[in-house]
Amino acid sequence: MKRLLLIGGGHAHLEVLDQLRRRPVHDVRITLMSPSPRQVYTGMLPGLIAGRFSLQQASIDLARLCAEVGVEWVPQACSELDLKHRTAIAENGEQFPFIWASLNTGSGPQLSIEHGEHSTFVPIKPSEYFYDAWEAFVARAAAASADLSVLVAGAGAGGTELVLAMRDRLDGAGLSKVSTTLVGSDERPLSGGFPTKLRKSMVSLLRRHKIDYIPARRVISVSEGFAQLDGGTRLPANFCALAAGASPSPWLADSGLATDNAGYVRVDRYLRSVSHDFVFAAGDVSAHPDQPGKSGVYAVRAGQALTESLYDTMGSRPLKAWKPQKRTLYLITLPAKRAMLSWGPLWASGAWAYLWKQYIDTRYMKRFPHPASNQQSSFHE
Numbered sequence: 001m002k003r004l005l006l007i008g009g010g011h012a013h014l015e016v017l018d019q020l021r022r023r024p025v026h027d028v029r030i031t032l033m034s035p036s037p038r039q040v041y042t043g044m045l046p047g048l049i050a051g052r053f054s055l056q057q058a059s060i061d062l063a064r065l066c067a068e069v070g071v072e073w074v075p076q077a078c079s080e081l082d083l084k085h086r087t088a089i090a091e092n093g094e095q096f097p098f099i100w101a102s103l104n105t106g107s108g109p110q111l112s113i114e115h116g117e118h119s120t121f122v123p124i125k126p127s128e129y130f131y132d133a134w135e136a137f138v139a140r141a142a143a144a145s146a147d148l149s150v151l152v153a154g155a156g157a158g159g160t161e162l163v164l165a166m167r168d169r170l171d172g173a174g175l176s177k178v179s180t181t182l183v184g185s186d187e188r189p190l191s192g193g194f195p196t197k198l199r200k201s202m203v204s205l206l207r208r209h210k211i212d213y214i215p216a217r218r219v220i221s222v223s224e225g226f227a228q229l230d231g232g233t234r235l236p237a238n239f240c241a242l243a244a245g246a247s248p249s250p251w252l253a254d255s256g257l258a259t260d261n262a263g264y265v266r267v268d269r270y271l272r273s274v275s276h277d278f279v280f281a282a283g284d285v286s287a288h289p290d291q292p293g294k295s296g297v298y299a300v301r302a303g304q305a306l307t308e309s310l311y312d313t314m315g316s317r318p319l320k321a322w323k324p325q326k327r328t329l330y331l332i333t334l335p336a337k338r339a340m341l342s343w344g345p346l347w348a349s350g351a352w353a354y355l356w357k358q359y360i361d362t363r364y365m366k367r368f369p370h371p372a373s374n375q376q377s378s379f380h381e
């Protein structure tokens with residue numbers, strides 16, 4: 001039987017799995033290869049870090065979803081693609097032959113910061129690992145006699161939302177003495193196309209929540225308890241979250257797939273690799289000719305188009321082109337159940353924006369099964 005191999009349980013593949021519930025495929029064996037039985041929904045990540053949701057509420061049970069829609073789930077990370085023999089090789093050496101493969105493995109942080117083997121330095125991806133490390137830090141801070149410090153490296157939308165969520169969690173846990181610092185390479189936070197007035201407003205908002213913003217600096221190295229910035233400053237950091245930049249896994253380019261300069265898989269308007277038409281890619285891992293940026297919203301939308309491309313390919317029908325929207329709605333969670341909305345040049349904030357975000361997230365999560373219990377992340381099992 002022909003095999004479709006889905007590599008990575010990201011937001012685009014969740015769309016594929018959801019469609020398989022309604023439109024089952026009988027003559028193709030479908031396998032999902034993804035290391036964790038869960039996928040944290042990106043929209044609820046800030047609420048998870050802020051302690052407003054449990055891991056169970058913010059996660060989708062990938063293993064159960066696969067079982068429900070007749071897809072085999074393999075708890076492995078892919079580490080190599082042999083395109084000549086159409087085989088994916090897992091980290092444990094197991095081989096998975098396929099006729100078609102689809103990639104939705106996301107992106108990881110840019111590990112350009114020097115760091116040793118210690119628990120101070122935590123990249124924000126994988127989200128489950130980050131969540132575990134963060135919860136362990138909060139418990140450590142609650143038991144510590146000395147005041148500790150949290151530092152977030154990278155002040156894009158992800159890093160800024162993250163530091164606000166961390167502040168919210170610390171204040172909620174009675175740990176207002178733990179300091180929080182955000183380090184960004186621009187004069188103001190929210191680099192990456194946000195309106196100037198919104199960015200100015202974010203500077204005052206951070207100040208109001210006692211978050212220090214260090215502008216025009218980069219973290220260059222992290223040692224136990226400290227972060228070294230370019231320009232010579234050394235800051236205390238008992239927990240250093242890395243939210244700066246993003247990069248794809250090197251095995252993608254190593255496989256011979258055509259990639260852009262950063263190493264993301266170049267796809268055409270059908271989400272097909274431009275070099276290997278039996279490989280598809282969507283979400284952060286892909287470089288689409290018309291997609292202006294990377295976000296969970298784009299990954300979900302691309303997932304709908306990817307689903308159609310995969311169905312058409314399996315059914316030997318002509319493919320339909322996908323045109324991503326030029327801009328997407330950003331809803332940034334703020335402390336005290338508020339949110340900031342940004343749509344191109346327009347922006348606003350308030351409790352209503354938080355309710356709107358909650359409505360969108362709840363509606364999305366209703367489509368998928370959640371893990372049965374609030375067990376710890378699989379990264380520590």
Ligand SMILES: Cc1cc2nc3c(=O)[nH]c(=O)nc-3n(C[C@H](O)[C@H](O)[C@H](O)COP(=O)(O)OP(=O)(O)OC[C@H]3O[C@@H](n4cnc5c(N)ncnc54)[C@H](O)[C@@H]3O)c2cc1C
Nearest residue numbers: 008009010011042077078105106158283284295296297299
């Ligand atoms: C704090 C924070 C808040 C954010 N908030 C938002 C938001 O509100 N809205 C928004 O649109 N975006 C947001 N983003 C951006 C968003 O997280 C990403 O753009 C989004 O997760 C990309 O989705 P994806 O499906 O491409 O990949 P991911 O969600 O990263 O999923 C990748 C999947 O692949 C699996 N995987 C990884 N490597 C392998 C491998 N080698 N083999 C097999 N499987 C693998 C992973 O386990 C995971 O299941 C936020 C980011 C951060 C850090």
